[in-house]
Amino acid sequence: MDPSCGSGSPKPTNQGSHASQSDAIRSSGPAARENGSPGDKKRKVTEEESSAAEKPQPTGPASKRKRLQERHQARKRGRTPPSVFSRRNRSKSPSNATPRDEPSRRSRSPLPPRSPSPDPQPRQRKRPGGGARAGIADRETLRRRQEERERAEEQDAMRSSRDRGVSDVVRQHYNAVPERGREWRKTESKIKGLRSFNNWVKSTLIQKFSPDEEFSARFNDTKDWAEDSMGPPPADDKRLLVLDLGCGKGGDLGKWQLAPQTVDLYVGLDPANISIEQARDRYDAMRSGRGQRGRRPPQSIFHAEFYPKDCFGEWLGDIRIIQQVGIDPSAGPGGSIMASRWGGGGGFDVVTSMFAVHYAFESEEKTRQMLCNVAGSLKKGGRFIGVCPNSDIISSRVAAFHKRRQEREAAKAAEPEGPEDGEVEEDDRAQWGNDIYRVRFPGATPENGIFRPPFGWKYSYFMQEAVEEVPEYVVPWEAFRALTEDYNLELQYRKPFLEIWEDEKNDPDLGPLSERMGVRDRATGALTMTEEEKEAVSFYHAFCFYKV
Numbered sequence: 001m002d003p004s005c006g007s008g009s010p011k012p013t014n015q016g017s018h019a020s021q022s023d024a025i026r027s028s029g030p031a032a033r034e035n036g037s038p039g040d041k042k043r044k045v046t047e048e049e050s051s052a053a054e055k056p057q058p059t060g061p062a063s064k065r066k067r068l069q070e071r072h073q074a075r076k077r078g079r080t081p082p083s084v085f086s087r088r089n090r091s092k093s094p095s096n097a098t099p100r101d102e103p104s105r106r107s108r109s110p111l112p113p114r115s116p117s118p119d120p121q122p123r124q125r126k127r128p129g130g131g132a133r134a135g136i137a138d139r140e141t142l143r144r145r146q147e148e149r150e151r152a153e154e155q156d157a158m159r160s161s162r163d164r165g166v167s168d169v170v171r172q173h174y175n176a177v178p179e180r181g182r183e184w185r186k187t188e189s190k191i192k193g194l195r196s197f198n199n200w201v202k203s204t205l206i207q208k209f210s211p212d213e214e215f216s217a218r219f220n221d222t223k224d225w226a227e228d229s230m231g232p233p234p235a236d237d238k239r240l241l242v243l244d245l246g247c248g249k250g251g252d253l254g255k256w257q258l259a260p261q262t263v264d265l266y267v268g269l270d271p272a273n274i275s276i277e278q279a280r281d282r283y284d285a286m287r288s289g290r291g292q293r294g295r296r297p298p299q300s301i302f303h304a305e306f307y308p309k310d311c312f313g314e315w316l317g318d319i320r321i322i323q324q325v326g327i328d329p330s331a332g333p334g335g336s337i338m339a340s341r342w343g344g345g346g347g348f349d350v351v352t353s354m355f356a357v358h359y360a361f362e363s364e365e366k367t368r369q370m371l372c373n374v375a376g377s378l379k380k381g382g383r384f385i386g387v388c389p390n391s392d393i394i395s396s397r398v399a400a401f402h403k404r405r406q407e408r409e410a411a412k413a414a415e416p417e418g419p420e421d422g423e424v425e426e427d428d429r430a431q432w433g434n435d436i437y438r439v440r441f442p443g444a445t446p447e448n449g450i451f452r453p454p455f456g457w458k459y460s461y462f463m464q465e466a467v468e469e470v471p472e473y474v475v476p477w478e479a480f481r482a483l484t485e486d487y488n489l490e491l492q493y494r495k496p497f498l499e500i501w502e503d504e505k506n507d508p509d510l511g512p513l514s515e516r517m518g519v520r521d522r523a524t525g526a527l528t529m530t531e532e533e534k535e536a537v538s539f540y541h542a543f544c545f546y547k548v
């Protein structure tokens, strides 16, 4: 774990009840408990993995406006300063200095920044022929070097992952999950309704929260941009730089290809090295059009890089592409006020972590490392989006479990003869679920369902076809939210999965998308999930934080 990260004294917080929650977090040491004790771009949306079987429908400005207004309702933010990496660097910073002149604590690459795009604009050739050949040779050399670099970095990352003791069980589990292919997932899977629904929720988050403020302002009739006399946003697209923590097998690549604001760079990290290889293969297939059922490859696809990495146990600043985009090691408590005033150092527009942040809650140290990586890599105004288990559900299930147990015990104590010989004591470890999913705490849990201190509350999670008894950790929501404040991350949105459905199912874009993805029956309009699948998805919620 990087010592620079999350160090220093915590900033004071003035959040009322949250302050006490923050205090609770800070006073807790790392969990030492075992076993569960403590330009009017048309918006394109389509089904899973951007297979884009059907052309997206033209979108109505009213729905875009609704979504984008929701994003920006909380407050008006300052303009996002440029990253060191993207085209927007050419604009002036708020100080009117070029980014180069700004005081910056960003880690720098020893080499000059390069474009994330694999095919930079060709230079004007003096003579046709020779220059072209030289260009091809140069590209070939560049490509070879890039591959060598990626291999070396991958080996480094794998070595350090091993050395630092990543949760091997989790890594091995995800490495072992077979990649069965899209067709199987859509037809054979017993949980295809649930799979489609989860994918729709992730697409919805990407559609709602990935665009930046300028892009969103184009669909927003408040014309915020007019107030600072900068004029309307330029017609040319500013493209997004996206970092995915726990990208798995690359299942969200297609969703990013269809993000409303075009993606320029996608960096996918995950400690499961086999998953990373599969993600890379998937990206190559998307680029070449392989496995796209006879469809042509997309005319342009973002540049993507994938590395094995424990994103919650390690600092991300040693990955070259992340250095190049920009990552600020001072993010977090005690971080530089100047760095935060000038934009907070990072260069990514969006950090995403889908179904993964619960692995960070093994300890306070890992949770802080995760937040340091997130906040350090985001630029000011950047978005942190994700989905994870909802602690409200876990708390109420655990509290209900203890209530039932106490009632049983009271009834037994009231029996005149006491328990009969051979009567087995009931298991006092909280668990629940159904045929397709199960949550099981291996140790004691708090009777009131409140998890304090908030780290290290291990449970095992099983999901048919997907997750076999993997250890996960409760993410006590209020503690998480309080902690994010130390990292200048402000909560913008949080919703349980089934509420997202209720809110968005009639959206003119997201509604039809749900039909194309097989989430809603076209004839009846009902969800295609069984009651058991619905119960399983209600375990999760989605969130979006802004870097301020």
Ligand SMILES: C[S@@+](CC[C@H](N)C(=O)[O-])C[C@H]1O[C@@H](n2cnc3c(N)ncnc32)[C@H](O)[C@@H]1O
Pocket: 170, 171, 174, 245, 246, 247, 248, 249, 251, 252, 269, 270, 271, 272, 275, 309, 310, 311, 312, 313, 353, 354, 355, 356, 359
């Ligand atoms: C349920 S999968 C989700 C994969 C992908 N985000 C998706 O939504 O399809 C959880 C992922 O979290 C990853 N993960 C576990 N521990 C992690 C860590 N310390 N850093 C980053 N990713 C981690 C796992 O390897 C796995 O790929």
